[in-house]
Amino acid sequence: MPITFAVRGETVVTVVDRKPKRSRNLKRLRNIVENPRVSVLVDHYEDDWGALWWVRADGTAGVVEEESGIADALPVLQDKYPQYRGDVPEGPLIVIAVDRWASWSG
DSSP, X not given: OXXXXXXXXXEEEEEOOSSOOXXXXXXXXXXXXXXXXXXXXXXXXOSSGGGOEEEEEEEEEEEEOXXXXXXXXXXXXXXXXXXXXXXXXXXXXXXXXXXXXXXXXX
């Protein structure tokens, strides 16, 4: 599933934003509670295959719903995505403690 994300040290942060959703009881959040081991894959495509690359972060995710935890991690997303400054996501946040990075480039 596509996500907005930001990296802070060995942590990847993403947020449930205000885009329309049928419910706040999201499958991705239930999956993390059931099994917190996750991977985030970022890739870059160009017609020039020599410029292709990907990076994968494997780690343990947690769902942060407390206001203080959201306030602590949200600025890293707001720095990357200016739209989150004016339309502040209420969360919850997904915070991933990365224990393995993998990458490839063409």
